[in-house]
Amino acid sequence: MSEAEEYEHFEAVVVGAGPGGAAAAATLARYGVQTLVLERGVDAGSKNVSGGLIYAEESAPYTIDALFEGFREEAAERPVTEYYLHNVAGDAVKTFDITRLHEHDTEWSDAVLRRKMDSWLADRVHEMARETGGGLLTEVRVNGLLREGGEIVGVTCDELDPITADVIVAADGVNSELARDAGLMDWEDPSEWFQGVKAVVDVPSDAIAERFGIDEDEGVAHLFSGDLFRDVRGGGFLYTNADSLSIGTVFHLDSLVAERAEPHELLDALLTHPLLAQWLGDEYREREYSAKLVPDSKKVAHPEPHADRLLLVGDAAGQMQAQGPIIKGMNHAVTAGALAAEAYAEARARGDPDSAGERYARKLRDEGVMRKLRPRGYEAVRTLGERDAAENVVDSVLTSAVGRTGVRALSGLLGRLYSSPRLAAMVPDTRTPYVTLPTVIAEELGERVGDENRVRPPSLEERIGELTYDTDIGNPHIALTDNSYEASGAAVTACPVSARDFGGGCYREETIRTNGSEETVVSLDTQPCVECGTCAIVAETEWEHPRGGKGVEFREG
Amino acid sequence: MVSLHTAVLTKGVPDFREGQVSFDEEGHLERGKTPTVMNPNDRHALKAALQTRVRHGGCTSVMSMGPPGYKDVLREAMASVYADDLYLISDRELAASDTWATAITLSTAIERLGEPDVVFAGFKTADGETGHTGPQTCWCLDMPIVTHVIALDIDPEERTLRAKRLVEGDIEEIETVETELPAFVVADPEFEPSYRTASHRLELKDLRARTERRAEEFEEHLTVWDHVDLNLDPDYIGLDGSPTIVSSVDPIPKAPAEREATMVDPDDEDGMREVLDVMAPLAAGGD
Known part of the structure; x- marks a missing residue:
């Protein structure tokens, strides 16, 4: 028996319960696929922020209200x-x-406000997925991909033992740890x-x-x-x-x-x-x-957002269209999530579940999603x-x-x-x-x-x-790997909860005087972190999300 | 899957939390003015039972003995953790039972449930503080007992129970013990349930949702027994069956404060430095 056979198995694992994950899970469940959804927040939406307008496009094959009846009346503003x-x-x-x-x-x-919207979606998704023998769990952080013989076969979590799956939908947001683990983003x-x-x-x-x-x-x-x-x-x-x-x-x-x-x-x-x-x-x-x-998306929407059994959806795949006054993200995540589910269901029906990724990428092109994202x-x-x-x-x-x-x-x-x-x-x-x-x-x-x-x-x-925080004391989720001002100083201003001459934020400048010479370095305190990911780009860090249920909790989002 | 039947013992105690508890002028507890709540330590027993219910299925019976008002304690047990069915042993004949008479009553009631595979109790009650009732009940049931349990694993097929427990209640010393079912488990306040699979967490979520609904209509799941129902001899229960004699209750005088406290403002650098100077040798291992 191989190692993977000892693990708990679900046919589909969806990581992240935003609109992309919800659309994927609901569609998978409709196809009768046993689907487990893992969300790291205390509640779906508690880690999610958007502007936020959600669109239903006439040209899109899927819309959120078609997937979730009553969405506009109950989940939108x-x-x-x-x-x-x-x-x-x-x-x-x-x-x-x-x-x-x-x-x-x-x-x-x-x-929309995301806490209200996403938690409403999550309740529906849980009910639908439960029918298939799966369901939705909060406060579980998926921290990486499970591989066997170099191939992706499942996920690893902070709170649960590893889980194998025939398809993994990473809808884990703009800072997707799975997309980075797979080398796609x-x-x-x-x-x-x-x-x-x-x-x-x-x-x-x-x-x-x-x-x-x-x-x-x-x-x-x-x-x-x-x-x-x-x-x-x-x-x-x-x-x-x-x-x-x-x-x-x-x-x-x-x-x-x-x-x-x-x-x-x-x-x-x-x-x-x-x-x-x-x-x-x-x-x-x-x-x-x-x-x-x-x-x-013009620059980072991945044209082939998949690797082995892993399919990226929404922000995780860079599917966020911001072109002049057109700002559309959630609708594309919904379409992509449903297309990913459709692709897997088709691949399974053809007896070739491993072809889900390629089918998904083709659907993104054929349905015009990629053309909108990368005009x-x-x-x-x-x-x-x-x-x-x-x-x-x-x-x-x-x-x-x-x-x-x-x-x-x-x-x-x-x-x-x-x-x-x-x-x-x-x-x-x-x-x-x-x-x-x-x-x-x-x-x-x-x-x-x-x-x-x-x-x-x-x-x-x-x-x-x-803001509300459940600080994971003694377990900071971001580490500065280079604290020189040249490498990481940009975070002091760019971090939305840090500022020059402000001691209560994440990043601050410190001047160290030794033997007459002076050096400016950057120090980090992750306590007030809102997990936006800015510093992962503008500073030299080892960046992870906090464990399930820990860190910031948005009430509006 | 081999399912397990568990029973949990719980007791109502005065709510000793600040703002709830009421004392008279002589410092005696005013029972009538202080609300009754579930003994806080019993929550850990319920968590252990819930873990067993989630992992192995079966059913969980929660039992208490006391006046009719203890129904609310059972409702609290059901709402805060989980229970399939509730039992209250309530009878004037049982008034003023000591731990021995209580143990005889409880063990008889537990046997009436059928033979539960595991009986859970919390680590002593917040009012009596004896810690006797659990072990005495276990003695009556003639089961092996494991106390101060902080983690639990049961193998229903092999009918064995493996537990991590604190030796002498000391967090620094942990031993692992194994026994056969049926067994009596006393959960320590350090008990931590463990749900490492998604299936268990989904089952837990299902149970929680069902529990919320059941707690609203908890009386439908409640059975009340008196000594006749349990076929108990009045000579062995209540005051007549209690060999313990409480002669009097003495208030514990407030400990005289011999040490002098010095207040230091955290913003006062010199003051804080002095505190550090005093504390530094202690941190280094001095006395």
């Missing part, structure tokens, strides 16, 4: 019925209505990632109705770009929930690092802008501060636009008198251009679309916002203090 893009320069703002762009290929789109290049931070702000539903002019079954999404984030490439968002607002900022990680920007300060710049006064009112109460690393138009523009020289030329033309005249002359057209899905997919990762163009638009076409914003956002210390 509000539908998005209006969508605006604000170009900001100082207190001048030019707003475009991009509802048409938002509605392109959209059956519906809802604002890495944490190397900051330009391949975004980092988002978010505040969930308490606003009663009647105040939302009044301030946004909407009914109970309506919702608004706002995007912000321009000079309010200095030169950092990215933007802000505001979504209406049932009785709260999700307000956040998302930036290219390489840009955050290059500018040594503090993410929480950029969020505060948005929260305190005069434009937001009308929506935030005089009493600002923040329910939760959170952060998340976001893969840039061809972007590749063409990228070669032209993401070179410094070209960027500088475009920027200087735009900011010149000629460019400004052009912007004024094209004002009507600009709004339409911003509503073009094809153009949105081509947006290059340069300062031009994020900072320069919106700033010029606002300066030339914008109107001054005179409102006084009275919001005093909480300090980083207060924000960390409000």
Whole structure:
């Protein structure tokens, strides 16, 4: 008897109970596959953060409400019925209505909070999977792949003995340890990632109705770009929930690092802008501060996200589409999860379960998922636009008198251009679309916002203090492997719960004086860690998730 | 799978937690004003029984002896851990039983359940603190006893039980013992259930969900017995059957404080340094 035969066996193991894992597990269960779902949080959603809008695309083969009946009524917050893009320069703002762009290929789109959404999904998944002899377990951290003769045959966990499976769906998120164990993803290049931070702000539903002019079954999404984030490439968002607002900022990680920007300060710049006064009112109460690393699918969506019996789904495979004002992740995870399940069921029916990975990759292509994640138009523009020289030329033309005249002359057209899905997919990762163009638009076409914003956002210390942690004392999950400032100093500013001259965060600078010489080093305390993964990319670390049920617990997400 | 029948003994005790417990002016416990709760140590016995139930199936009976109000103790046992069925031995004839009379009553009731494979009890009650009832009940049942159990493994096919236990209740000294079923197990407060397979955790999750529902309607699963039901001779139970005589209860005087406490503000560097200077030799192994 081989070693693997002694282990507990399930036909399918799904790692992670987010939308991707839930879709995979529900679909597997429908095919009658015995499915075990392992989630490391105390509750599904307690480790998950998103902006967050979830879409049901008309062109997608699977949508979350089709897989889970009652999803919109019970797990979501509000539908998005209006969508605006604000170009900001100082207190001048030019707003475009991009509802048409938002509605392109959209059956519906809802604002969600992940704790509520994912735990609702998990209850359904557990019931369905239990019927097959499997089920869903929380507080179990899968820490790696089980191999036999070099081949992946199962998973290893902190809390359970190793488990073998005929198919393993890794839906374990942006910092997937399984994808890294398999060598399919890495944490190397900051330009391949975004980092988002978010505040969930308490606003009663009647105040939302009044301030946004909407009914109970309506919702608004706002995007912000321009000079309010200095030169950092990215933007802000505001979504209406049932009785709260999700307000956040998302930036290219390489840009955050290059500018040594503090993410929480950029969020505060948005929260305190005069434009937001009308929506935030005089009493600002923040329910939760959170952060998340976001893969840039244009660069990292894996075209063949599988190895042996392992199939990657959602953020774990880099399946997060952030192209200009189009920000879609959860819907792709849902589609991918269901396609992975479909691929395995087909492979099993053909008597060739090991072909599930190849079938899955083919389905991602055939169903148009890969084309959305890695649009061809972007590749063409990228070669032209993401070179410094070209960027500088475009920027200087735009900011010149000629460019400004052009912007004024094209004002009507600009709004339409911003509503073009094809153009949105081509947006290059340069300062031009994020900072320069919106700033010029606002300066030339914008109107001054005179409102006084009275919001005093909480300090980083207060924000960390409000979060819930079950610290795994004496067992830090991240280790600094190089504490020199050159190697790891970027984490002090880029980490969303650290800041220069702040002692209560994860990363801090320390000056060591020895015999007259001075050296700056970086030190780490993982206690306030929100497990976003930023430092795994920008610093030299050995990065793992905490054990099951340990670490940060998001209540909103 | 060979399933196992387990029985768990539990007792209601005054809730000694701050804010719950009430004393009169002379320092005597006011029983009427202090709520009754499940003896905290019994939780560990219930955890051990639950582990057995999860791993081997079968059923778990939880038993208590006391006034009718102890029903709530059984409800608490059911809600907080798990129980298939509940038994309360309640009878005026049983009032003022000492540990010996209690043991005779409990062992008779346990035999009435059929022959359970394992009987679990907690490590002494929070009120009597004798730690006698478990071992005396076991003696009546004529089973092997394993006390201070911190980990448990049962082989139902071989009908053996292997346990890790603290020797003399000392956490520094752990021994592993093996015995045959049926057996009597006293769970130590250090007892840790272990669920290392997904199947066990799924079963545990199922049981928890069912338990929540069952606890709401716990009386449907409750059987109340009196001494007639158990065919017990009144001479051997209650006050008549209790050889122990409690002459009086003396309050323990508050220990005189001989040491002087010095308050140091953690932000006071000089003060903290002095504390360190005093403590450093102790840390180095001095006295």
